[in-house]
Amino acid sequence: MPSLRELQHDVRAALLGDDACAAREVVADGLAPEARLAVYGHHVLTSLTTALETTFPVAVRLVDPRFFRFACDRYVRAEPPAGPCLFEYGATFPDFLAAFEPCRHLPWLPDVARLEWAMNAALHAPDAEPLTAEALRARPSGTLETASLALHPSVTLLESAWPVDAVWRAQQGEADGVVNLDDGGVRLCVWRQGDDVVFRALTPAAFAFRRALAPGGPLAAGIEAVLAIEPAADLAVLVREALDEAVLQCR
Amino acid sequence: MTSQPLSGAGIGLRSLHVDEMLATTPAAGWLEIHAENYMGGGPAVRALERLRQDYPLSVHGVGLSLGTAGDLDSRHLERLAGLVERLAPALVSEHLSWSTTGGAYLNHLLPLPYTDETLDVVSEHVDRVQARLGRQLLVENPSGYLRFRGDTIPEADFLAALARRTGCGLLCDVNNIHVTCTNLGGDPDRYLAALPADTVGEIHLAGHAVNDADGRAILIDDHGSPVAPAVWALYERALARFGAQPTLIEWDTDVPPLAVLLDEAANAKRRLAGITEGKGGTLPGCPHMEGGSLRDAVVA
Numbered sequence: 262m263p264s265l266r267e268l269q270h271d272v273r274a275a276l277l278g279d280d281a282c283a284a285r286e287v288v289a290d291g292l293a294p295e296a297r298l299a300v301y302g303h304h305v306l307t308s309l310t311t312a313l314e315t316t317f318p319v320a321v322r323l324v325d326p327r328f329f330r331f332a333c334d335r336y337v338r339a340e341p342p343a344g345p346c347l348f349e350y351g352a353t354f355p356d357f358l359a360a361f362e363p364c365r366h367l368p369w370l371p372d373v374a375r376l377e378w379a380m381n382a383a384l385h386a387p388d389a390e391p392l393t394a395e396a397l398r399a400r401p402s403g404t405l406e407t408a409s410l411a412l413h414p415s416v417t418l419l420e421s422a423w424p425v426d427a428v429w430r431a432q433q434g435e436a437d438g439v440v441n442l443d444d445g446g447v448r449l450c451v452w453r454q455g456d457d458v459v460f461r462a463l464t465p466a467a468f469a470f471r472r473a474l475a476p477g478g479p480l481a482a483g484i485e486a487v488l489a490i491e492p493a494a495d496l497a498v499l500v501r502e503a504l505d506e507a508v509l510q511c512r
Numbered sequence: 513m514t515s516q517p518l519s520g521a522g523i524g525l526r527s528l529h530v531d532e533m534l535a536t537t538p539a540a541g542w543l544e545i546h547a548e549n550y551m552g553g554g555p556a557v558r559a560l561e562r563l564r565q566d567y568p569l570s571v572h573g574v575g576l577s578l579g580t581a582g583d584l585d586s587r588h589l590e591r592l593a594g595l596v597e598r599l600a601p602a603l604v605s606e607h608l609s610w611s612t613t614g615g616a617y618l619n620h621l622l623p624l625p626y627t628d629e630t631l632d633v634v635s636e637h638v639d640r641v642q643a644r645l646g647r648q649l650l651v652e653n654p655s656g657y658l659r660f661r662g663d664t665i666p667e668a669d670f671l672a673a674l675a676r677r678t679g680c681g682l683l684c685d686v687n688n689i690h691v692t693c694t695n696l697g698g699d700p701d702r703y704l705a706a707l708p709a710d711t712v713g714e715i716h717l718a719g720h721a722v723n724d725a726d727g728r729a730i731l732i733d734d735h736g737s738p739v740a741p742a743v744w745a746l747y748e749r750a751l752a753r754f755g756a757q758p759t760l761i762e763w764d765t766d767v768p769p770l771a772v773l774l775d776e777a778a779n780a781k782r783r784l785a786g787i788t789e790g791k792g793g794t795l796p797g798c799p800h801m802e803g804g805s806l807r808d809a810v811v812a
Contacts, residue, residue, distance in 0.1 A: 262662035265629055266581035269613040269622075276618060286625075288659045290697065296725050297658035300732070305620050312619075341616040344588060345548045345575020385552030414553075456555035 262286070276302040277338045309337045312347040313354060317377045319432045320358075323370060332361055348385045352378060369423035369442060376425045376460070379417035379451040383458045386415035391507035409512040411477040415453035416508050418472050419460075422446040426462055452508050461506075466494040471503065477512050516568050518542045518602045518714070518758035521780040524572075526763070529770045530559045538774055541781070542568040542602070544760050548575045550599075551591045560599075569601040570714065570760070575617065578637045578651070579610035579624040593644050603714055603758070605650035605683045606641070608634065608671060625660035626670045631677070638678040650713050651675075652683035655720075655733035656692040667692070668706035675711040682707055684754065685716035686747045687739065691731040700746050704753055712754040717747060717780060718762040736765035738776060748783055756787040 263271065263286065274280030275298050287294035310333040314321050321329045336357045342350040355374035364370055391413050400408060412418075419425075424444040431438045448468040451460040463471070466487050473486035480500070487494045503509050522542035525533070527549075533540075543563060550557050573592055576584065596604055609621035624630050642649050653671060665673070671682055684707060693700045719737030723730050739747075739761070751757070761776040 262625070262627075264581065265579075265625065265627075265633060266613075268625060268660070269581055269610060272622060273613050273616060273618065276620075277616075286660050286662065288661055288663075290659065292725055292728050292730070294658070300657040300725065300730065301620055301622060305618050308619050341618060343615060343617060344585065345577075345611065345617050345619070346551050346591075347548065347619065348552060385554050385556075387553040388557075389553075453554060456558070 272298070272301075276305050277341060306334055306337055309342065309347075309350070310334065313337075313351050316348070316351045316381045317354065317374050319377055319429050320370060320374045322432050323373060323428070324364065324367070328363070332358065332364065335361070348381065351381070354378070369421075369425065369428065372419075372421040372423050372425045373428050375419055375421070376429055376449065376451065379419055379449075380458045380460070382417060383415040383451055383453040386413075386453060389414050389510050392504065392509040392511050393507075394501075394504045396511065397504065406481050407479050409477060409479055410474050410483070410509050411512045412471060412475050413452060413508050413510050415458075416471070416475075417451045418463075418468060418475060419449045419451060420446070420468070421449070425449070426460060450506075450508065452506070454507060466491040467499050467502065470499045471508065474509070516602065518568050518570060519756070520758065520784060521777040522568075522570065522758060522760045523773050523777050524760060524762045524764065525560070525563070526767050526773075527556065528767050529773070530556070530563070532770050533563060534559060537566050538770065540567060540774060540777060542570060542758065544570040544572050544762075547571050547573040547592055547595055550595060564599060569599055570603040570605065570758075571596055571599060571601040573604070573606040574621070575611060576606050576637075576641065577610045577612040577617075578606055578608065578634050578641070579622075579630060580612050580637075581633055584637050584640060585612060589641060589644055592641075596645055596647075603650060604645060604647065605652055605714065607652045607654055608667075608674070609654045621654045623654065623656055623658055623660070626663045626665040626667055628664070631665070631670060631673055634674055635677045638674065638680050642678065642680065648679065648681050648713075650681040650683040652685050652716065653688050653692070655685070655688040655731075656696050657730065657732075659696055666706065668703045672706060672708050672711075675708060680711075681713040682711045683714045683716060684712045684750060684757075685718075686750050687716065687718045687720055687743050688733060690740070690743050690746055691720050691733045694731050701749060704746075704750055707754075709753055709755075712757055715747070715750060715754070715757045715759040716762055717743060717759060717776075718764075734765050735762045739779070744779070744783070747780070751783060751787045756784045759784060 271283040275283040284294040287297055310330055313333045336354055340353055355371045355378060358364060358374055359371035424447055426447050426449055427440045430436055431440045448463045449460050450463050469486045469490050470483045473483045484496055520541035522544055523540050525543045525545050550560055607621050610624060611618050611622060638649060675682055689700050689703050717739045718735040719739055721732040721734045723732050759780045763773055
């Protein structure tokens with residue numbers, strides 16, 4: 262009889278691979294030990310596949326559903342969840358798809374999955390009070406530039422060489438499903454507004470502004486990033502948009 | 513706001529039903545949530561904050577992995593503690609199983625070998641959880657599809673010993689007893705009798721599927737259909753032994769309209785209302801044996 266730790270290691274190897282060690286510890290009792298372990302293995306793979314299908318519904322529709330399940334099977338075996346909150350499972354799935362030989366001919370698929378992951382992260386992000394124009398105005402004069410800001414926890418900034426926003430929209434309810442992939446890339450801000458997850462394409466200046474604040478920092482850091490790429494940018498508009506969209510918070 | 517004690521029949525809260533629950537506030541005795549679905553922020557958590565104004569709550573964890581050799585996942589325990597603090601539920605429960613090993617979470621309530629070593633591991637983890645939460649944990653019997661060669665303790669006796677050592681309560685899943693006893697060969701009435709009557713603080717009911725495994729029928733605890741007649745019958749015997757414990761209808765796959773779930777809860781409620789005898793009563797079908805002495809008679 263192996264120790265509990267050894268047994269659990271062996272059962273994991275049996276469920277995610279085809280290791281035979283665990284079967285030796287299982288009582289047959291009218292059914293092969295392998296078949297008994299397979300009852301558990303089947304649930305592990307199908308339930309985690311369902312979790313990924315829930316998180317990446319558009320990616321599922323863009324490929325054959327059977328192919329998606331095949332990719333999930335390989336992903337689950339290679340990178341099982343690190344923890345029990347399944348809404349946190351799949352962060353590396355887009356990278357997995359990018360390296361997955363059978364879908365190399367769909368170079369836009371990983372970025373669509375990245376958009377869906379950003380939407381999932383926005384949906385479940387911690388609640389936090391967004392920074393309002395009123396709160397910013399209420400600061401003592403002279404402290405505005407040094408005020409330390411950050412993006413709201415629900416925000417993801419996503420840059421793609423493909424029109425992934427159009428691809429996503431084309432897969433929704435009434436859309437006609439037609440996208441011209443030659444339309445080129447997009448810079449997106451994804452976030453949660455009230456109970457809804459939304460995204461919007463940003464100008465290079467607006468994207469640079471928000472990206473500079475992503476690690477947290479003073480307003481001046483955002484302004485410098487904008488001026489570096491677009492000296493004539495209307496800074497007031499960029500700040501106003503970010504406040505109106507509630508994508509900033511005070512640190 | 514601490515939740516009032518649970519009584520009667522409750523339902524497992526499913527995301528599909530949340531809007532209807534909020535709009536109509538139907539007469540469900542209480543709600544049970546899966547802890548892991550509410551450990552982030554966002555609309556689901558806000559909806560639950562509203563529902564808890566109208567319904568007593570039970571928090572049911574599926575991810576602590578009480579049977580993992582080695583340390584519990586401290587981060588996950590902290591998140592559970594935070595949730596329990598925020599929701600102040602009437603009951604908190606987990607499972608006699610494991611899901612995590614070597615940093616991988618396998619998303620299933622996996623079987624444990626029932627040995628002295630395992631009893632030490634699970635007891636230590638239950639002690640730690642109860643100390644961190646500052647309250648009693650109920651531990652649920654799993655549904656089983658295999659036994660290990662090294663087993664030395666019958667599952668029900670293992671649960672009894674765990675309750676004795678840690679002071680935890682038990683969540684008696686009647687469907688799981690039926691599934692396990694059918695799949696692994698066991699007597700459900702003996703199983704019930706081996707659980708100390710005064711430790712059971714909640715009962716679960718659910719449907720199961722009948723699958724074919726290499727030409728042999730195996731019951732799968734899929735929570736995807738109405739409660740089976742044999743499970744209702746076993747439930748009545750459980751009530752006779754444990755008293756009118758709060759009872760949950762679980763339905764997790766092929767989730768039906770809310771009304772169907774509430775009808776199932778009403779079926780449980782009728783049986784609960786019919787219970788006049790208290791705990792430790794004589795088991796129907798075993799008229800000559802009291803619960804306590806039956807427990808002593810249970811063998812592997």
